[in-house]
Amino acid sequence: xxLGEFELIDRYFTRPARRAVxxxxxxxxxxxxxxxxxxxxxxxxxxxxxxxLATVAPQRLxxxxxxxxxxxxxxxxxxxxxxxxxxxxxxxxxxxxxxFAEGLFALADRHxxxxxxxxxxxxxxxxxITAFGQVxxxxxxxxxxxxxxxxxxxxxxxxxxxAALECFRGTLAVDAAAFEQLRRAMECPEPRVAxxxxxxxxxxxxxxxxxxxxxxxxxxxRRSGVGARLRLDALPRSAVLAALAPPLQQECxxxxxxxxxxxxxxxxxxxxxxLAAARDADVPVTCIGxxxxxAALVVVDAAGQPLPxxxxxxxxxxx
Amino acid sequence: xxLGEFELIDRYFTRPARRAVxxxxxxxxxxxxxxxxxxxxxxxxxxxxxxxLATVAPQRLxxxxxxxxxxxxxxxxxxxxxxxxxxxxxxxxxxxxxxFAEGLFALADRHxxxxxxxxxxxxxxxxxITAFGQVxxxxxxxxxxxxxxxxxxxxxxxxxxxAALECFRGTLAVDAAAFEQLRRAMECPEPRVAxxxxxxxxxxxxxxxxxxxxxxxxxxxRRSGVGARLRLDALPRSAVLAALAPPLQQECxxxxxxxxxxxxxxxxxxxxxxLAAARDADVPVTCIGxxxxxAALVVVDAAGQPLPxxxxxxxxxxx
Numbered sequence: 289x290x291l292g293e294f295e296l297i298d299r300y301f302t303r304p305a306r307r308a309v310x311x312x313x314x315x316x317x318x319x320x321x322x323x324x325x326x327x328x329x330x331x332x333x334x335x336x337x338x339x340x341l342a343t344v345a346p347q348r349l350x351x352x353x354x355x356x357x358x359x360x361x362x363x364x365x366x367x368x369x370x371x372x373x374x375x376x377x378x379x380x381x382x383x384x385x386x387x388f389a390e391g392l393f394a395l396a397d398r399h400x401x402x403x404x405x406x407x408x409x410x411x412x413x414x415x416x417i418t419a420f421g422q423v424x425x426x427x428x429x430x431x432x433x434x435x436x437x438x439x440x441x442x443x444x445x446x447x448x449x450x451a452a453l454e455c456f457r458g459t460l461a462v463d464a465a466a467f468e469q470l471r472r473a474m475e476c477p478e479p480r481v482a483x484x485x486x487x488x489x490x491x492x493x494x495x496x497x498x499x500x501x502x503x504x505x506x507x508x509x510r511r512s513g514v515g516a517r518l519r520l521d522a523l524p525r526s527a528v529l530a531a532l533a534p535p536l537q538q539e540c541x542x543x544x545x546x547x548x549x550x551x552x553x554x555x556x557x558x559x560x561x562x563l564a565a566a567r568d569a570d571v572p573v574t575c576i577g578x579x580x581x582x583a584a585l586v587v588v589d590a591a592g593q594p595l596p597x598x599x600x601x602x603x604x605x606x607x
Numbered sequence: 608x609x610l611g612e613f614e615l616i617d618r619y620f621t622r623p624a625r626r627a628v629x630x631x632x633x634x635x636x637x638x639x640x641x642x643x644x645x646x647x648x649x650x651x652x653x654x655x656x657x658x659x660l661a662t663v664a665p666q667r668l669x670x671x672x673x674x675x676x677x678x679x680x681x682x683x684x685x686x687x688x689x690x691x692x693x694x695x696x697x698x699x700x701x702x703x704x705x706x707f708a709e710g711l712f713a714l715a716d717r718h719x720x721x722x723x724x725x726x727x728x729x730x731x732x733x734x735x736i737t738a739f740g741q742v743x744x745x746x747x748x749x750x751x752x753x754x755x756x757x758x759x760x761x762x763x764x765x766x767x768x769x770a771a772l773e774c775f776r777g778t779l780a781v782d783a784a785a786f787e788q789l790r791r792a793m794e795c796p797e798p799r800v801a802x803x804x805x806x807x808x809x810x811x812x813x814x815x816x817x818x819x820x821x822x823x824x825x826x827x828x829r830r831s832g833v834g835a836r837l838r839l840d841a842l843p844r845s846a847v848l849a850a851l852a853p854p855l856q857q858e859c860x861x862x863x864x865x866x867x868x869x870x871x872x873x874x875x876x877x878x879x880x881x882l883a884a885a886r887d888a889d890v891p892v893t894c895i896g897x898x899x900x901x902a903a904l905v906v907v908d909a910a911g912q913p914l915p916x917x918x919x920x921x922x923x924x925x926x
Contacts, residue, residue, distance in 0.1 A: 309645055313830070314750050315682035315815055316647035316740070321640035326628055328635035329723065331737060333693035335730030363634035374652035374735045404648065407735075411654030416693045416726075416735035418650060421635070431633050496634055511632070 293408055296380050300389040301373065301403060308370055308404045317404035319370060325422040330360035334415040340475070341456055346387030348475040349415075351395050355479045356498065357419035358399060359548040362484035363496040365429040366421030368401045376411035399481060429487060429494035429552070434512035438492050438553035438579040441562060443480050443571050445524045446501060448473030450544030451532065460536065466528040473526075477548035483573070486565035487552055494552035500543040502597070504551060506585060515584040518577040520595060542587065542597060553579055612727055615699050619708040620692065620722060627689055627723045636723035638689060644741040649679035653734040659794070660775055665706030667794040668734070670714050674798045675817065676738035677718060678867040681803035682815040684748040685740030687720045695730035718800060748806060748813035748871070753831035757811050757872035757898040760881060762799050762890050764843045765820060767792030769863030770851065779855065785847040792845075796867035802892070805884035806871055813871035819862040821916070823870060825904060834903040837896040839914060861906065861916060872898050 297312065305311030309318035321327055334353050336342060344352075354371065361368050373392070377384075396402065401419075452470035454460035462470065480496075487494060493512055497504050501523070509516055523541045532540070554562050559575075566573040580586075587597045616631065624630030628637035640646055653672050655661060663671075673690065680687050692711070696703075715721065720738075771789035773779035781789065799815075806813060812831055816823050820842070828835055842860045851859070873881050878894075885892040899905075906916040 310747070310749070315679040315813075316649045316685065316747070318683075318742075318747055319646040319648065320744065321644075321646055323642055325640075327638040327640055327646065329638060329691060329737075329739075330635045331691040331693050331725050331735070333695055333726045333728055333730075333733070333735060335695050335728055335733075338728055338730055360634040364637075366635065372648060372650040372737055374650050374737075376652055376654050376733060406650050407652045409652055409654050409657055411652075411657055411733065412731035414652070414654075414695060414730065414733045414735075416650070416652060416733075418648075418691055418693075418737040420648075423637075425639065428629070428635070428637055430629070494634075 296385065297408060300385045303402065305404065306402060308402060311402065311404045317372070319404070319420065322422060324425055326425045326428065328361055328364045328366040328421040328423060328428060329418065330357050331416065331418040332356045332360070336413045344475050346384045347391035350388040350391030351476055353415045353417050354392050354395050355477050356548060357417045358479035358481055359477065359496040359498070361419055361421040362479050362481045363429060363494045363550055364421070364423060365427065365484045365488035365494070366423050367485060368399045368419060368421045368481060370402050370404045371417050371419040373403055373406040374416040375406065375408045376414040377408065378410070378413060423488065427488045429484065429491055431493055431495050431508045432511040434493040434508055434514050434553040434579045436514055436579055436581040437555065439556055439559065439575050440516060440518070440551070440553050440577040440579060441573050442524065442549055442551050442576050443483055443573050444549040445526045445529070446497070446547050446549065447529045447537070447540030447544040448526055449477070449546035450540040451529055454536065462528060469526065469528055474546060477546070479548060480550045480569070480571055482569035483550060483566060483571045486569050490558050490561045490565055491552040491554050494550055497547040497549045497551055498545065500545040501551065502542050502585065508551065509583065509585060515580045515582040516577055516586070517580055518585070518587045520587055521590040522574060522576045524572070524574040615704065615727060619704045622721065624723065625721060627721060630721065630723045636691070638723070638739065641741060643744055645744045645747065647680055647683045647685040647740040647742060647747060648737065649676050650735065650737040651675045651679070655732045663794050665703045666710035669707040669710030670795055672734045672736050673711055673714050674796050675867060676736045677798035677800055678796065678815040678817070680738055680740040681798050681800045682748060682813045682869060683740070683742060684746065684803045684807040684813070685742050686804060687718045687738060687740045687800060689721050689723045690715070690736050690738040692722055692725040693735040694725065694727045695733040696727065697729070697732060742807065746807045748803065748810055750812055750814050750827045751830040753812040753827055753833050753872040753898045755833055755898055755900040756874065758875055758878065758894050759835060759837070759870070759872050759896040759898060760892050761843065761868055761870050761895050762802055762892050763868040764845045764848070765816070765866050765868065766848045766856070766859030766863040767845055768796070768865035769859040770848055773855065779851070781847065788845065788847055793865055796865070798867060799869045799888070799890055801888035802869055802884060802890045805888050809877050809880045809884055810871040810873045813869055816866040816868045816870050817864065819864045820870065821861050821904065827870065828902065828904060834899045834901040835896055836899055837904070837906045839906055840909040841893060841895045843891070843893040
C-alpha cells in the first residue's frame, strides 16, 4: 500500500522540537521570540525545470531547497532559527523522500535549526520553504544602505552554477572533474550565514546573488539611490570558469544566477573589518568595484574602459 | 511585452508595510514580535485539482488561499499578524492576478494583516502561503488538551463544501440557488479567527476542520489520549445538506473535508463561556458529543445506538 500523507510526515519529517515551543503536529508551530530581537522571514519556491533539473540527486535537492532560504537570511545578517516546508509531490516516492530529508536535515543540523511545520500534498513537484531567523533590533543588513564611496564586495566565486547549466543544456563541454565542480556549485550552494552575521555593523548593504550579479546589484542600487562601477577583471572566478571563452565567461559572471554568494557594500574605512569577518567566517571575499553617485551601473575592463553591457538579471516570466 | 516578475510583484502584491518593520522588497521581511507573545506559524500549499478547481474565480481563490491559513491560526486562538505568499504561475496572466490579489487583500484587510514577502516563479499553478499570528505565551489552543468528560463543539455547519464537490463531479444535482450556496462554502470559507481568540482559556483543545470531521477529530483524540462519542443527528448542517439522501449526507458531514470550521472541546462547566464566546464572535456553535476515556471514536444515532462508521479523513496520497 502506498505511503499515506501522515505516515510520510511522521517517517521523514517529524523530529522532536528542541528550540521551538511546539513543532510539527498541531495546527500551528509555536516559536518564542527572543526579547530585543527582530524576526527575519524569507520564503522561496522551487519548481522542477526552473530551479533544479530532474537529474538532481534528492539529497542535493533537499540541501538546495533550504540553502536558498538560508542565503536570504545570511543577506540580512540573521541567525537562522527554524523553517517550514510545503511539498507537492507527484507520488509518495520513499527513495526520493529519504534522500531529500537526508540532505535537508544535514544542512539544517549544521546551522542548528529545525523544521517546525508545513504541508504535504499530491501535485506537480514543488518545494516551498519559509525560513525564520533573528537579528538584534535595527541591525539587519538591507539593500537600501549603499552609499557613494563604499566599496563593493562579493563572497566566494561567481558563475560556476550558470556554467553547469550550460553543460546540461549541451552548449558547453568540459572534462568530468570540471563538470563535477560546476555541477556541485549549481546543486549544493553553501549559504554564507556565518559571513552575513559577522558583517552586521560593518556592511552598509547586502543582498544574496540569486538572479545574477548585474540584476541583483541593480536591486541594491535602486533601493539605495546610487550607481556603481564594477571591474570585470576583479570578479572572482574558479579556474574552470577562467578557462572558458571570454563571452560565455562574462555572461556567467555578470548574469549567471544561482550563485548564492553575498554581494555587500562597506565604506573603505571598514576594509580591515570586512577582511576580519571573512577570515572568521572562513569565506573568501573580493572587492569588485565602487558605489558611485548617480544611478548608472558601469562595468569596466582592466584598463578602466566601460564595456557595452546590458543590465538585467534573471526574470522567471521572461526567460 | 509580457509582464515581468518584478513588475508583477510591484503591480499586484506590493503595498506599504504598516505593522511589519520591513515588508516586500528585501531579502527578508522583518517582524517585531510583541514582548510576552509567542509566534504561531502555519503553512499551506494549494494545488489545482486538489484544493481548488480550474473553474474557481480568481477572487475566490485569493480568498481561500489565505483563509485556510487563517483557519489554522484560528484553531490556535491566535491573532493574525502577517503572511508570505509564494506563487508558481504558468504565465503572468494579469486578469487572474488582479482578481487573485483583490480576493486575497480583501480578506487580509478584514483581519488587519499584511503581505510581507514571498516569491513568484513560472511553473504549474501552486499557491503557498505561510501565515504568522501571536498568542500570549502559554495560551495557544492545542490538539492535545481534550479530557474525558469534555463536551465536543463545532462552529458553523458541516458538509456543504463536500456536497459542492459532488455537484462538480456530476454525482449530485441540486437547484441553482442551492448550488451557489454549496459552491460558496467550498470556495469562500470564512476562517473562525474571532471565535478562536475568544476560546483561549475556555476550550481545552481545538483543531480546524480541513480533512473531514472524523479524520480531524481522530488527530485530537490521538494527541489527547482519549476517545469520543459523536451524535450524528446533532451535527449542524444547512437546509440544502439536510435535504440530501442520508448516505451522501452522512458522508459529507463526517468525512467532507474543506469545512474550515473549528472543532473544539471544553468542560461542561464552561458551557456558558463557550456560548458567550460564540455570541461575541457572531458564529453559531453546536455541541456534537462528548470526550470519553479510552481511544474509541463512536458515532451514535438519535437513539444512542452506535453506527457502523469507518474512521479516517482525507489523505492526499490515498484519494
